[in-house]
Amino acid sequence: MKLPFFRGKDKIVFPIVRVDDRLLHGQVIVGWGQTLGLHPVLLVSDRIGKDSELAATFRQLVPEELRGDIVTVAEAAELWTRGDFKDARPLLVVETPVDALKMVRLGAPMKVLTIGGLHFREGRDEILPYVFLSDWDRTTLRELAGLGVRIQCQDLPASKPILYED
């Protein structure tokens, strides 16, 4: 496993797709969304669902200018492929690498996937203080890389993206 610093131009590729098991939280909303003026900020999840309590909480909490919403994986892929993200600065947050892979399989032309936070859980190994990966995560990331997606780890805009290589 190598984790070299990514040395290319650190130009942000939109939409930003972030894997984060805290979903929408301070780092995402303030650290990324408000700092970089991103919108829409979409929580991409089939699990949370539009009608859950958690969904209502997120809707209420995301500041209006970020135009937050909760969409399913299929809806996100649809928005992406039909060009809704063109000329925009969107941030898509998924809970697991698997949801990112599903989006790609549904046709989303994803170039970069950013792992922003996958925290400790039994059976996950530490890669970085904020990134712990299971075998399943690794397999999924390998498949994404095989589909031409660059995988990088980055918690905040100010920190240097670290290229993930299996």
Added chain:
Amino acid sequence: MTHAVILTHGSLGKILLEAVETMLGPQESVDVLSNEGQSLDQIIGSVEARLNDSPGILFVDYCGGSPFVACKSLRDRRPDQALISGVNLPMLLSFFTKRARLPFRELVATVENDAHRGIQCIST
């Protein structure tokens, strides 16, 4: 005695309690937690593990952060726990000085009110 959980980003909660204790001396029935390095589910679990059977207040720092989301979610199972965001020193001083003599609902309202009153802006 009304229990308190102070759950924040970084070490804010720990430092806030330290500040409270320099003014009021050591406090009982309070747990300080940080969200550092934890997923949403883990945060919920660690808060729930600190709760006893009686009503309490969950103090979190930022409305929209993972501590807030976690506690709001936890309240589905524990509606007896009040959740107050924007934890600050006036809020905690109010809580620790008044929790012994106010009934729970009144305490929650008073603590919120005192926290607001603790913010005064002097400007020309």
